[in-house]
Amino acid sequence: MSSYAVKEIFLTLQGEGMQVGRRAVFLRFSGCNLWTGREQDRATADCRFCDTDFVGMDGDNGARYPDADALADKVVALWGDQPDPFVVMTGGEPLLQVDDALIAAFKARGVETAVETNGTQVPPDGIDWICVSPKAGTEIVLRRGNELKLVWPQPGLDPRDLIDWDFDHFLLQPMDGSNLNDTRASAIGYILEHPAWRLSTQTHKVIGIR
Ligand SMILES: C[S@@+](CC[C@H](N)C(=O)[O-])C[C@H]1O[C@@H](n2cnc3c(N)ncnc32)[C@H](O)[C@@H]1O
Ligand SMILES: Nc1nc2[nH]cc(C(=O)O)c2c(=O)[nH]1
Numbered sequence: 265m266s267s268y269a270v271k272e273i274f275l276t277l278q279g280e281g282m283q284v285g286r287r288a289v290f291l292r293f294s295g296c297n298l299w300t301g302r303e304q305d306r307a308t309a310d311c312r313f314c315d316t317d318f319v320g321m322d323g324d325n326g327a328r329y330p331d332a333d334a335l336a337d338k339v340v341a342l343w344g345d346q347p348d349p350f351v352v353m354t355g356g357e358p359l360l361q362v363d364d365a366l367i368a369a370f371k372a373r374g375v376e377t378a379v380e381t382n383g384t385q386v387p388p389d390g391i392d393w394i395c396v397s398p399k400a401g402t403e404i405v406l407r408r409g410n411e412l413k414l415v416w417p418q419p420g421l422d423p424r425d426l427i428d429w430d431f432d433h434f435l436l437q438p439m440d441g442s443n444l445n446d447t448r449a450s451a452i453g454y455i456l457e458h459p460a461w462r463l464s465t466q467t468h469k470v471i472g473i474r
């Protein structure tokens with residue numbers, strides 16, 4: 265039985281992608297295989313534009329959860345007295361830790377599951393919604409799912425090479441940072457010329473929620 269290192273768990277609205285606006289418990293796992301999370305390592309990391317603190321277990325409800333039942337119980341408690349619980353597993357890279365036992369624990373409690381992943385790891389079976397966000401220069405083993413959400417632009421990752429992968433939805437998400445105005449304009453320009461793609465805005469940052 266494995267334990268889980270969790271940075272934070274919180275109730276919010278899904279801010280991105282095709283499920284934007286939906287009430288969700290966000291389960292953010294600690295750690296990532298493409299960056300240590302330390303600023304001094306960012307410039308040499310495999311993924312250099314990350315907008316997230318996933319180091320340690322010190323956020324809201326962050327802890328080392330001893331087993332799948334304990335973690336699933338916490339998610340259900342944060343969902344509260346409402347029907348149809350929905351969890352978004354993210355990180356860090358959630359698929360370094362999400363396993364069959366955790367998916368089974370969610371299923372046993374009637375929790376619908378979604379994952380945000382960088383696509384370098386093979387997921388366990390049974391996740392209800394898979395969002396893959398590929399990173400340039402990495403080996404993407406997960407080329408199927410519900411939505412492919414490409415942070416834009418990424419030199420070395422051409423959308424034309426991704427559009428034949430097995431996804432229902434293809435999204436460009438403007439890279440946040442010092443050039444958000446430029447990356448947004450560039451994404452809009454690309455989509456106007458390539459209508460198979462649609463825009464994913466990080467709405468939580470606009471409306472001031474987590
Ligand atoms: C923090 S990541 C965690 C999940 C997983 N490691 C991944 O990269 O998909 C969550 C989402 O935020 C996106 N993201 C990270 N940094 C971003 C940035 N600076 N601008 C826009 N999206 C970003 C990722 O590509 C991913 O879709
Ligand atoms: N509201 C909200 N929506 C999100 N969608 C994906 C997120 C992530 O960090 O994975 C995220 C996040 O951090 N907050």
Ligand code: SF4
Pocket residue numbers: 296297298299311312313314315316318355356357382399
């Ligand atoms: S893969 Fe995801 S969590 Fe890891 S550094 Fe990149 S955006 Fe951040």
Ligand SMILES: [Mg+2]
Pocket residue numbers: 315316
């Ligand atoms: Mg985020």
